[in-house]
Amino acid sequence: MNAGPATGRPSTKERIMAAGAELFRRQGYTGTGLKQIVAEAEAPFGSVYHFFPGGKEQLGAEVVRSSGAGYGRLFTAVMEEAPDPATGVRDFFAGAARTLVETGYADACPIATVALEVASTSEPLRQATADVFTEWIALGTGFFTRAGAGEREARELVITLLSALEGAFVLSRALRTTEPLEVAGESVAARAAALFTPATAT
Amino acid sequence: MNAGPATGRPSTKERIMAAGAELFRRQGYTGTGLKQIVAEAEAPFGSVYHFFPGGKEQLGAEVVRSSGAGYGRLFTAVMEEAPDPATGVRDFFAGAARTLVETGYADACPIATVALEVASTSEPLRQATADVFTEWIALGTGFFTRAGAGEREARELVITLLSALEGAFVLSRALRTTEPLEVAGESVAARAAALFTPATAT
DNA sequence: ATCGTTTTTGATAGATCGCTCTAGCGATAG
């Protein structure tokens, strides 16, 4: 029942999930072995099956939901700090590009690789990724409606944003350039700017 | 030296590559075993190492380049059939959505799953995916410049298109809805329409 | 301190992985 006290290293379960999140994000689900996870987490192998009786699939699902929620909080934080939505979009894409470069083009979306891998092979994992995307869409729709957009415009803007972001991650990681993130980010930012300019609204 | 005569089934190498392309696209690179590929291709196991002495990695690279080139031809064909670029974009996204539904949300981008998986784990495979994306960008830039856009606008439009497409594939496969493809496609089509409307050009 | 319960742990099983190797088939050339 240890949730990680202020002192010492994180609990074994937390270390396993952190290691899993990092490795799944970089190498995908099938490309990452449990042995590799426990080695990186400095955890005993058996602990995986103690904390995740459902095995690798349960670990994967919990990691997807957890890191998905964390990324959602990051999105909200960046957007709320910005002076206006268009600037928030620009900042978010710029931050993603910075992280990508700093990690040697390894850390992009925490769940995209897993999402593509499992979409046609594991229903529980597919469901976990779908829940995360649904949560992100709801989060973004809420933010943009609060910023003054209509429900429909807000939803379409978030979906456009997420599509552009995920796709730019694919291109940027493969090409090892931030150009796709910059171009796609500017495209979405321009659309957001147009939507939130009262004078010329559609 | 058999390139597949008009009669009979395709050559063994062709069957292996076709099976590999389908399985890699749906389950990813690490998620697909050579045994599964030869089973689906109805080919002897040893033939893999006869035609691909470099093993799984070489097979993966050739499959990526081959199916990447095929998808590029599809893009060009759809765009050239359409009366104008914006319609072409709409048609391409609509066709992608149709294929996705018809295959039970399995067949999206032929190389995206592999691209994310190998970006940080296999340099030869990463290079293959990067070459395909570079080729697609060149292809699209050429088309849009011939349609009347400036070099820079054309390139940015293609990158925006590809990012939106790849990202929409991720969302659509996970959510099992074509909504992301429709929304992202319309977004790119609108931008293309604006760019190719002479009166109100930037 | 002692016992009973819960939590933790790593050795190991059973299956599958990519890959190697040798034997054999069938068409063609000398």
Add this chain to the structure above:
DNA sequence: CTATCGCTAGAGCGATCTATCAAAAACGAT
């Protein structure tokens, strides 16, 4: 007919995978 060569064919190797399980450690109550 024999030799050659491209290809077929699958048994089997070491390594690695996920998952299991019984023993050890930690904890709480008396």
